[in-house]
Amino acid sequence: xxxxxxxxxxxxxxxxxxxxxxxxxxxxxxxxxxxxxxxxxxxxxxxxxxxxxxxxxxxxxxxxxxxxxxxxxxxxxxxxxxxxxxxxxxxxxxxxxxxxxxxxxxxxxxxxxxxxxxxxxxxxxxxxxxxxxxxxxxxxxxxxxxxxxxxxxxxxxxxxxxxxxxxxxxxxxxxxxxxxxxxxxxxxxxxxxxxxxxxxxxxxxxxxxxxxxxxxxxxxxxxxxxxxxxxxxxxxxxxxxxxxxxxxxxxxxxxxxxxxxxxxxxxxxxxxxxxxxxxxxxxxxxxxxxxxxxxxxxxxxxxxxxxxxxxxxxxxxxxxxxxxxxxxxxxxxxxxxxxxxxxxxxxxxxxxxxxxxxxxxxx
Numbered sequence: 001x002x003x004x005x006x007x008x009x010x011x012x013x014x015x016x017x018x019x020x021x022x023x024x025x026x027x028x029x030x031x032x033x034x035x036x037x038x039x040x041x042x043x044x045x046x047x048x049x050x051x052x053x054x055x056x057x058x059x060x061x062x063x064x065x066x067x068x069x070x071x072x073x074x075x076x077x078x079x080x081x082x083x084x085x086x087x088x089x090x091x092x093x094x095x096x097x098x099x100x101x102x103x104x105x106x107x108x109x110x111x112x113x114x115x116x117x118x119x120x121x122x123x124x125x126x127x128x129x130x131x132x133x134x135x136x137x138x139x140x141x142x143x144x145x146x147x148x149x150x151x152x153x154x155x156x157x158x159x160x161x162x163x164x165x166x167x168x169x170x171x172x173x174x175x176x177x178x179x180x181x182x183x184x185x186x187x188x189x190x191x192x193x194x195x196x197x198x199x200x201x202x203x204x205x206x207x208x209x210x211x212x213x214x215x216x217x218x219x220x221x222x223x224x225x226x227x228x229x230x231x232x233x234x235x236x237x238x239x240x241x242x243x244x245x246x247x248x249x250x251x252x253x254x255x256x257x258x259x260x261x262x263x264x265x266x267x268x269x270x271x272x273x274x275x276x277x278x279x280x281x282x283x284x285x286x287x288x289x290x291x292x293x294x295x296x297x298x299x300x301x302x303x304x305x306x307x308x309x310x311x312x313x314x315x316x317x318x319x320x321x322x323x324x325x326x327x328x329x330x331x332x333x334x335x336x337x338x339x340x341x342x343x344x345x346x347x348x349x350x351x352x353x354x355x356x357x358x359x360x361x362x363x
Contacts, residue, residue, distance in 0.1 A: 040322070043142040047264070047320075047327050048335045050138045054159065054262055055333030057116035058109075065102060068247040068261075070226040071161055071219075072108030072286030074201040078128040079284075081230040082106040087237030097126050103246070104228040104238065107131075109161050110139065110283040110291050129153065132284040139283050141264055144302065144321035150274025154282035157291055160265035160318065161223035164351030165189030165296025179344050182297045183313065189296035190316055192217040192225060192243070199288070201229055207242045217243040220352045221295075222252060222261045222331060225287045249331070253354040256331030260350045263328035263338070265293050266319025268305045276305070278315035289315040295351030298344055299326055338363050 012020075061069050080092035082100045089095045099105065102112050111131070114123040122134045132154045135147035141158040150156055166188055168175040178185050187194045195210035195217075196202055202210075202217060207227075210217050219225050227244035230237065245251075252259050268276050278289035285291055297316045301323070305314030320326040325339040328350075338347070343361035350363065 040143060044322055044327070047141045047143060047322075050141065051159065051262060051327055051329040051335045052333065053117065053138055054113070055329045055335070057113045058261065059333055060116040061113050062249070066248065067102065068222055068224070069109035069112040070102040070105060070244070071163070071223045071292055072111075072288075073106045073226045073228060074286050075199050075288035076281060077106035077286040079107055079111075079125075079131055080127065082228075083126065084237075086230060087232055087234060090232055093127075095126065097124075099123060099126075100228070100237075103226060103244065105226060106228070106230070106286050107284060108286055108288075108291050109223055110157065110159075128284070132282055134284075136283065141320065141327075144267065145272055148273070150280070150282070152274060152280060154274065154280065154284070156274050156279060157283035158264060158267070158320075159262055160289075160291050160293040161221070161262055162260040162318075162351045163190060163219050163221040163223060163292055163294050164353070165220070165294055165348055167220075167348065167352050167355035167357060168345065169355060169357060175345075179296070179348065182294075182316070185296065186294075186316060188215070189294045190292070192219055201227065202241060202243070204239075204241045219245075220354070222247055222259060222353055223292065251353065252331050254349075254352065254356065257334065258350065258359075259331045259353045260295065260328050261331050263293070263318045264320040264322075264326045265289075265291075266300055266314055266317040267302050267321075268314055269302050270304050276314075277312070293318045295348045299338065299340055299342060299347060301340060336363070 080095060082105050083095045083097045085095050117138060125131045133149055135155045137147055139157045140147045144158055148156055165185055171178055187196055193210040193215050195215050207217055224245050224247045227241045228238050229241055231239055267279055281288060281290045283291055294316045299318045301319055302321050305312050318326055325337050327335055328338050329335050342363045346359055346361045346363060349355060349357055349359055
């Protein structure tokens with residue numbers, strides 16, 4: 001009898017098993033958020049490292065060229081039209097390059113800094129299809145998506161160069177209404193002037209008209225738009241239409257540590273595989289939403305884009321897949337975290353390189 005009783009005491013009852021299972025379930029429920037938080041912290045750290053490396057590459061670019069990389073000319077450009085032999089070889093397929101320098105380059109800043117990211121081999125490719133299909137790990141935030149090729153055949157990107165909208169000192173009493181409804185000034189805040197009316201590169205006539213009416217084409221961030229128009233009939237291979245500026249450290253009068261250069265861009269969560277207008281050309285594009293955004297628009301977490309007529313706010317916004325805010329790289333190559341609830345005016349001040357205004361808040 002004593003042996004049988006001993007055996008009975010060694011077995012678990014159904015109630016005890018249920019209690020053990022419940023405890024294990026509770027422990028797993030408590031542990032999973034911690035594991036997920038640790039993973040996100042690691043991903044966010046990798047995102048910071050990506051931006052830091054991009055910042056150092058931009059500095060190395062400046063050391064070489066004495067100017068910052070340009071933002072390219074217009075959307076949907078092709079590298080075949082921006083090669084050194086474009087003027088002498090009429091057939092694009094027969095051109096051998098090398099690629100034009102920053103002032104005559106249609107592709108933007110992400111293409112131009114490739115040699116300083118140890119990706120010079122990619123820059124040596126001479127067809128647009130080859131270039132845009134190259135996945136670059138540093139151009140993707142792991143919290144959102146891994147490097148991938150979209151169904152359209154382009155390598156998607158999660159970071160964007162910074163351009164800014166008009167400052168309070170420029171708009172005066174109209175500023176508060178404008179920053180609350182930024183789409184009313186999206187031509188000035190992103191494309192250069194209210195006189196443009198099209199994403200295409202302005203003509204020299206448009207440049208002169210904008211200057212005449214007091215709304216000159218200008219870009220208030222560190223990344224400047226290039227103004228080179230390819231022309232195979234020209235001995236130089238093209239002409240400048242007349243608004244590009246060579247950006248140097250000296251022209252960042254607000255200070256490099258207080259001026260944004262690159263940050264994370266907002267992406268429509270229903271289009272993470274690519275396909276939207278703001279995410280259809282990847283990093284290998286010219287002056288376009290894919291690799292440039294404006295601080296005149298509110299910074300927000302990834303989500304479904306809000307449409308109002310033909311205007312989609314999401315195209316112009318910075319944002320991320322992180323909770324709380326975005327990682328952002330400043331002109332001194334330092335990286336900081338900017339909250340989603342940042343004062344909208346302060347955010348535009350951070351993107352504006354020479355407004356000379358005192359910060360209205362802290363980020």
